[in-house]
Amino acid sequence: MELIDRILYLKKEKGALIVAHNYQLPEVQDVADFVGDSLELSKKVAQMENRLVVFCGVKFMAETAKILSPEKTVLLPRPEALCPLAEMITVEEIRDFKKNHPRIKVVAYVNTNADVKAEADVCCTSANAVKVIRNIDGEEILFVPDRNLALWSARFVDGKKVIPWDGFCYLHKRIKRKEVKEAKNRHPDAIVLAHPECDPDVLDLADAVLSTSQMLRYAKESEGKKFIICTEVGLLHRLRKENPQKKFFVPRALMCRNMKLTRLEDVYNSLLYEKYKIELPQEIISRSREALEKMLEYA
Numbered sequence: 001m002e003l004i005d006r007i008l009y010l011k012k013e014k015g016a017l018i019v020a021h022n023y024q025l026p027e028v029q030d031v032a033d034f035v036g037d038s039l040e041l042s043k044k045v046a047q048m049e050n051r052l053v054v055f056c057g058v059k060f061m062a063e064t065a066k067i068l069s070p071e072k073t074v075l076l077p078r079p080e081a082l083c084p085l086a087e088m089i090t091v092e093e094i095r096d097f098k099k100n101h102p103r104i105k106v107v108a109y110v111n112t113n114a115d116v117k118a119e120a121d122v123c124c125t126s127a128n129a130v131k132v133i134r135n136i137d138g139e140e141i142l143f144v145p146d147r148n149l150a151l152w153s154a155r156f157v158d159g160k161k162v163i164p165w166d167g168f169c170y171l172h173k174r175i176k177r178k179e180v181k182e183a184k185n186r187h188p189d190a191i192v193l194a195h196p197e198c199d200p201d202v203l204d205l206a207d208a209v210l211s212t213s214q215m216l217r218y219a220k221e222s223e224g225k226k227f228i229i230c231t232e233v234g235l236l237h238r239l240r241k242e243n244p245q246k247k248f249f250v251p252r253a254l255m256c257r258n259m260k261l262t263r264l265e266d267v268y269n270s271l272l273y274e275k276y277k278i279e280l281p282q283e284i285i286s287r288s289r290e291a292l293e294k295m296l297e298y299a
């Protein structure tokens, strides 16, 4: 049997659900029941009845699914698939910061590990960060870990002091203003969509600054025919599949090495041996869930 058929057979036999992030390899996206951003997928996992879930993404994403569905078995096919951005902030660093800023409120981007989420007052996504900051009850906010998303969101919030943690996504940081300008010169009629993890001087060139799900929606609904996409190249698979009549370009084809670790063989082995299980202490699940629920309330 072809590997894909074996995966689909095993998935059916075990009643499992496979979800894949928008940045996963095209062939991994194609065997998934759902493809989306991390929070969309975690919500989908919670809605579905399947008890066994293979999460094709990086660790913090599978953890978020586990936090929202603690009764389910959530598997991460490659345990070493970490997000370098999420690794840039630790619980100890937040606690130390709080000691010197007793009135500070902590907003944690979903791209954080579960123990960091548990330490935060509220979580946010790149799509709802502005609303969360606006609505949080506090004037001084520590935003972790992505500096660019913090700076971008702060542009739209008056009367609050947003202190950005100095973390960054190495991939989005590699998208340079000069390359975006060159892409615009090559495709002058294209609409530029940029992810808020990009540097501020790249965001200044964008027609719209959007999360991956927002980019997918924008491309579908826009009357534009050409788009320059400033994010991980994996998003193009879905953009092209869903909009065959439109053209998508990237300033430079950048791949997140961590997102590309998961191969079809890993998905198969994960299903077959039910590995690698996400395990979190109950206390971390409860506290991080509170921060995620607060986000839904504020946003």
Ligand code: SF4
Residues within 6 Å of the ligand: 058, 082, 083, 084, 085, 086, 111, 169, 170, 171, 172, 232, 256, 257, 258, 259
């Ligand atoms: S693209 Fe950036 S934020 Fe996403 S997993 Fe890779 S390093 Fe983390």
